[in-house]
Amino acid sequence: xxxxxxxxxxxxxxxxxxxxxxxxxxxxxxxxxxxxxxxxxxxxxxxxxxxxxxxxxxxxxxxxxxxxxxxxxxxxxxxxxxxxxxxxxxxxxxxxxxxxxxxxxxxxxxxxxxxxxxxxxxxxxxxxxxxxxxxxxxxxxxxxxxxxxxxxxxxxxxxxxxxxxxxxxxxxxxxxxxxxxxxxxxxxxxxxxxxxxxxxxxxxxxxxxxxxxxxxxxxxxxxxxxxxxxxxxxxxxxxxxxxxxxxxxxxxxxxxxxxxxxxxxxxxxxxxxxxxxxxxxxxxxxxxxxxxxxxxxxxxxxxxxxxxxxxxxxxxxxxxxxxxxxxxxxxxxxxxxxxxxxxxxxxxxxxxxxxxxxxxxxxxxxxxxxxxxxxxxxxxxxxxxxxxxxxxxxxxxxxxxxxxxxxxxxxxxxxx
Amino acid sequence: xxxxxxxxxxxxxxxxxxxxxxxxxxxxxxxxxxxxxxxxxxxxxxxxxxxxxxxxxxxxxxxxxxxxxxxxxxxxxxxxxxxxxxxxxxxxxxxxxxxxxxxxxxxxxxxxxxxxxxxxxxxxxxxxxxxxxxxxxxxxxxxxxxxxxxxxxxxxxxxxxxxxxxxxxxxxxxxxxxxxxxxxxxxxxxxxxxxxxxxxxxxxxxxxxxxxxxxxxxxxxxxxxxxxxxxxxxxxxxxxxxxxxx
Numbered sequence: 310x311x312x313x314x315x316x317x318x319x320x321x322x323x324x325x326x327x328x329x330x331x332x333x334x335x336x337x338x339x340x341x342x343x344x345x346x347x348x349x350x351x352x353x354x355x356x357x358x359x360x361x362x363x364x365x366x367x368x369x370x371x372x373x374x375x376x377x378x379x380x381x382x383x384x385x386x387x388x389x390x391x392x393x394x395x396x397x398x399x400x401x402x403x404x405x406x407x408x409x410x411x412x413x414x415x416x417x418x419x420x421x422x423x424x425x426x427x428x429x430x431x432x433x434x435x436x437x438x439x440x441x442x443x444x445x446x447x448x449x450x451x452x453x454x455x456x457x458x459x460x461x462x463x464x465x466x467x468x469x470x471x472x473x474x475x476x477x478x479x480x481x482x483x484x485x486x487x488x489x490x491x492x493x494x495x496x497x498x499x500x501x502x503x504x505x506x507x508x509x510x511x512x513x514x515x516x517x518x519x520x521x522x523x524x525x526x527x528x529x530x531x532x533x534x535x536x537x538x539x540x541x542x543x544x545x546x547x548x549x550x551x552x553x554x555x556x557x558x559x560x561x562x563x564x565x566x567x568x569x570x571x572x573x574x575x576x577x578x579x580x581x582x583x584x585x586x587x588x589x590x591x592x593x594x595x596x597x598x599x600x601x602x603x604x605x606x607x608x609x610x611x612x613x614x615x616x617x618x619x620x621x622x623x624x625x626x627x628x629x630x631x632x633x634x635x636x637x638x639x640x641x642x643x644x645x646x647x648x649x650x651x652x653x654x655x656x657x658x659x660x661x662x663x664x665x666x667x668x669x670x671x672x673x674x675x676x677x678x679x680x681x682x683x684x685x686x687x688x689x690x691x692x693x694x695x696x697x698x699x700x701x702x703x704x705x706x707x708x709x710x711x712x713x714x715x716x717x718x719x720x721x722x723x724x725x
Numbered sequence: 726x727x728x729x730x731x732x733x734x735x736x737x738x739x740x741x742x743x744x745x746x747x748x749x750x751x752x753x754x755x756x757x758x759x760x761x762x763x764x765x766x767x768x769x770x771x772x773x774x775x776x777x778x779x780x781x782x783x784x785x786x787x788x789x790x791x792x793x794x795x796x797x798x799x800x801x802x803x804x805x806x807x808x809x810x811x812x813x814x815x816x817x818x819x820x821x822x823x824x825x826x827x828x829x830x831x832x833x834x835x836x837x838x839x840x841x842x843x844x845x846x847x848x849x850x851x852x853x854x855x856x857x858x859x860x861x862x863x864x865x866x867x868x869x870x871x872x873x874x875x876x877x878x879x880x881x882x883x884x885x886x887x888x889x890x891x892x893x894x895x896x897x898x899x900x901x902x903x904x905x906x907x908x909x910x911x912x913x914x915x916x917x918x919x920x921x922x923x924x925x926x927x928x929x930x931x932x933x934x935x936x937x938x939x940x941x942x943x944x945x946x947x948x949x950x951x952x953x954x955x956x957x958x959x960x961x962x963x964x965x966x967x968x969x970x971x
Binding site: 310311313316317320321323324325338340341342343344346348350351352353354355356357358359360361362364365400403404406407408409411444445560572575648651652654655656658662665666 | 824825826827828829832846849850851852853854855856862864880882883884885886887922925926928929930932933934935936937938939940941942943944945946947948951952960962
């Protein structure tokens with residue numbers, strides 16, 4: 310049994326990784342313990358509001374890399390510990406049996422070499438799947454520059470793999486994570502996507518990453534704009550077929566002259582996730598969401614901002630508008646849109662109906678008519694005022710070093 | 726007129742037939758709801774009548790008995806009335822009414838059903854098993870709705886080699902999986918002898934829970950929204966020796 314001290318260190322090293330979802334895998338129980346839960350399942354929530362779905366832990370925090378933002382970088386003076394494959398497997402099994410977790414999220418610092426680390430990760434997965442006959446969810450973090458064959462083997466045991474692209478541009482990556490390169494991160498992702506396609510094509514036995522790949526990037530440690538980040542996100546979804554892109558707003562755990570000293574407001578992260586949802590579920594393109602060299606507005610959600618730029622398309626009549634258009638109305642989400650589609654088959658919907666159906670009308674009323682009636686504000690300025698009211702308080706944040714385009718550029722070139 | 730049922734499906738369906746033509750009927754299983762000036766009838770289950778009602782309702786909507794089962798499991802005190810209004814509409818329309826979401830009765834019923842199914846989903850995550858000395862797993866819980874037996878298929882399919890007991894301490898009953906079969910049984914109180922390592926795993930879980938949190942980003946309101954405090958009672962992460970949330 311792993312001791313409390315090492316569990317604490319290895320967990321604290323893994324906790325800044327955002328991804329914790331356990332969805333997308335339908336792995337069956339064929340004797341032994343566990344199965345996939347395609348919808349995903351949250352087992353607990355921590356006081357920071359995040360869910361615990363998987364046991365998120367590092368195999369080791371003993372790193373040969375020296376990424377500037379990382380508390381476990383080579384230069385850092387922190388206690389170094391590792392866990393054995395047997396310890397990780399046993400911990401997973403006993404937590405899973407008690408229904409504390411939905412599975413394992415295993416990651417590691419690069420201990421000794423990429424191949425040595427990857428080999429230990431794969432050994433843990435094989436132990437769980439073969440010896441313990443564990444069929445629960447496993448998310449494995451890929452180690453950049455590890456041998457291709459090892460990565461391919463890992464993918465046959467994991468439900469999901471992820472390589473974190475860490476920073477939204479190659480320049481920032483060079484500056485802050487010198488041992489990683491864009492290629493070392495994107496190549497294995499591309500290879501896994503190809504292998505997965507081949508696997509499906511040839512209808513081979515077993516599973517190969519049934520829940521696909523994800524990635525994560527840190528927002529605010531480097532000067533890229535939201536417009537660039539949203540475009541990058543779109544290309545990752547389209548080009549590599551990723552299931553999710555996660556953002557983590559920068560929390561300064563390490564002090565370095567190349568890094569900002571202030572944490573990035575969580576509101577910016579929130580706006581990026583809203584934009585990400587618009588890309589994945591609402592039929593928007595990155596170009597519609599934000600101009601390339603601008604950040605998303607903080608005082609408005611990105612859908613409201615888009616609607617205000619495109620007022621000529623509104624108001625739409627809820628009794629006639631197609632699903633695609635309903636989804637573009639600020640305040641109407643997937644569930645409300647479906648409810649409207651169902652209900653309008655039986656009756657002509659009025660505002661009272663929408664209210665009773667709990668469609669949130671605070672924002673939507675400025676953009677819809679119901680049975681021809683409009684209840685929104687009359688002018689664009691009034692709409693803008695009403696939409697931003699009540700949001701201003703939480704937006705009062707300290708200015709960041711990279712607030713303007715010029716300082717952002719000089720930070721990248723190293724002049725600042 | 727108030728139709729008082731014993732809470733079972735048969736009793737409800739019998740009352741449904743009796744109350745159908747009475748537009749102002751109140752159907753309830755809790756006698757505390759009696760109001761002044763209303764006559765009350767106690768409806769005892771009549772198997773033949775109930776079967777007749779069920780058959781007729783199924784001919785309008787083949788999935789409606791599933792709705793009824795979920796509605797009658799709700800912890801809301803007005804559940805029979807909500808179900809009565811919903812099934813009355815179904816019988817009048819003579820076709821599925823599930824999607825008529827602009828109708829008040831359908832809306833009430835669908836929200837009530839959603840609360841029940843949502844709690845089932847939540848409990849798939851929030852149930853906490855204790856390992857007994859024999860290796861069987863025991864989980865106490867007190868759900869809002871009467872859903873303890875509906876949790877069994879989920880745990881049975883992922884832990885087929887472990888017998889387990891899901892104990893609804895509020896309703897004093899337990900859903901049991903003995904390694905082969907599942908059944909429901911009344912259970913007042915359970916005596917569980919814990920396995921030798923149970924406490925140690927709980928302590929590790931508490932340590933994990935504490936370590937994975939990012940204290941700089943506290944959002945208690947959001948946390949409690951996702952996981953209401955009433956579920957914390959049986960979770961070892963909240964029974965830590967040192968107070969954690971202060």
